[in-house]
Amino acid sequence: MRYILMAKATGFSEARVKMSPTYNDQMSAYKQALASAGVLLAEEELQPSWAGIRICYPSxxxxxxxxxxxxxxxQEFLSAYTLIEVSSEEEALHWALRMPIPADRGEYEIEMRKLEEHSNCIQQRKWQALEADLQEMRYMLQAREQFDEGVNVK
Incomplete structure (x- = not known):
């Protein structure tokens, strides 16, 4: 099951006020723990809203x-997100509760949501990744064969 952990933006994040070194160290350790546990799929910080464009469709x-x-x-903006793949909602909540909170920044909010699983899409992505790996290996073997042939000709 995939879950997204969304850190909500604050006035501080919108103003791009730098986080403390302590918080940055805590976040690095948290991300390393996610990666070591094999649950981290992606994590990114978002630029403030001044760098964004909103596309509004009339009703x-x-x-x-x-x-x-x-x-x-x-308007509840996001400042960052972390995408994880875990075996249960309880495990996702465990990781969400471990996410560091910046000190002296007022109210802070993390939203956790399960992503819709489209089994066809997930299977297709796995096959595409496998096919890409196999294609890369094929190219490497061809290059190696060409190199070996070139060496034997001389």
Whole structure:
């Protein structure tokens, strides 16, 4: 089961106020623990809303409107996300509760959601990855054979 852990943006993250070295060390250790446990799929920080564009579609159809950021912080933005693959909701919650919280930054919120599993899509991605690995090995073997042939000719 895949879960996304979403850290909500704050006025501090929107203003790009740097985190403390202690917090950065804690986050590094947390990400290393996720990776060592084999559950980390992805993790990224998002740029503040001033770097974003909102695409608004009218309810009655028609052309979308583009709005450039910044946007009011009161609209629940994300500042970062972590994507994990675990065997249960309890395990996902265990990891979510271990996520470090920045000190002296006021209220902080992490949202955890399970991703919809589309078994066809997951199987297809696994096959695509396997096929890419096999293709790469084939190219490496061909290159090696060509190199060996070149060495034997001389």
């Amino acid at each position: 009655q159809g028609g052309e979308p409107t583009l709005l450039a950021g910044p946007f009011p912080v009161s």
